[in-house]
Amino acid sequence: MDELQQIWKRHAYVMRASTAFLYGIVVSVAMNFFWTPGHIYSSGITGLAQLLATISKNNSLPLTTAFWLFALNVPLFGVAWKQIGHRFSVFTFLAVIFSSIMIKVMHPINLTSDPIICAIFGGAVNGFGTGLALKNGISTGGLDILGLVIKKHTGKSIGTINMIFNGFIVLAAGFMFGWPYAFYSALGLFVNAKVMDMVYTRQKKMQVMIVTSSPNSVIESIQTRLRRGVTIVHGAEGAYKHDAKTILFTIISRYEQPELERAMQEADPHAFVSIAENVHIMGHFYEPDL
Structure with a gap:
């Protein structure tokens, strides 16, 4: 290693x-x-x-x-x-x-x-x-x-x-x-x-909302690949089948979007993912060392 x-x-x-x-x-x-x-x-x-x-x-x-x-x-x-x-x-x-x-x-x-x-x-x-x-x-x-x-x-x-x-x-x-x-x-x-x-897309922030039935595997994959924190909202429900869902929120840079897509494909390819650009950040956001 x-x-x-x-x-x-x-x-x-x-x-x-x-x-x-x-x-x-x-x-x-x-x-x-x-x-x-x-x-x-x-x-x-x-x-x-x-x-x-x-x-x-x-x-x-x-x-x-x-x-x-x-x-x-x-x-x-x-x-x-x-x-x-x-x-x-x-x-x-x-x-x-x-x-x-x-x-x-x-x-x-x-x-x-x-x-x-x-x-x-x-x-x-x-x-x-x-x-x-x-x-x-x-x-x-x-x-x-x-x-x-x-x-x-x-x-x-x-x-x-x-x-x-x-x-x-x-x-x-x-x-x-x-x-x-x-x-x-x-x-x-x-x-x-x-x-x-x-x-140069590293400085552009994006808010990601993920609706998934496999929150643990998605969180593990995101944190392993991207080193990003995730906020969990329990108790969501799908309107079509009324099945239990979990909503996850995280912030990434646009530079990290391909890595996020790979993480989602690995953890839950059927999850619903919504990405919004032009996010203003207040608080800690990890920046890798130069």
Whole structure:
């Protein structure tokens, strides 16, 4: 059993490292093929790195976006190492270093300089890469680290800080390239967020109601596969045959839905299952360690 766990851990590490490398390629495509030709700024630290690179172009020693992306993340690595975890920090470092290298070495292809096309496709490509990274348990650095640290200590998200920071990036695009580019950058941020939400489903909560005649086996299967608590409502009755039923309630993430389906198929394939999305959670909800 210990040997199998070691094999699984090595497999998980290889998957995360491969995802970090793939993210580096994807963000470099978004940067070099769409954002830079279209004068579009990204969100967060990446957008700030673009801004600093634009400002330093007129200096005697111009510094690239790749350099600033790595330099701005260096102090955040130290925060992540102390506050979040060593494994998280290592894979975050890999994601940032791969993206910095790929942005530097991947030569851009002049597909188009149309700002609307660049905003939409750059945002979509980057959103896919970021969502894929988060889905596989790695961070892309920057504001992700600050968000996790603040959430760990206060339980609150940094949504407002994120909005203010990205608002600053949009205004910078307007000052640098003209105000229409501020709107183009805002469009790119919107597309990026929507595509990222489509790919990364771990943060989306779903309420599950199960009507079953075999509550014990269903509970055991769910708790074994998903590590989720279950609330039991006894004394339910089916209206058609008037047979005894038990109602079970639990909350899962959308990422866990396939595992729930397998658990139900294993425990009670004839159970009635209702799933509702967009659940607001108050109280403890288990989040796996990063």
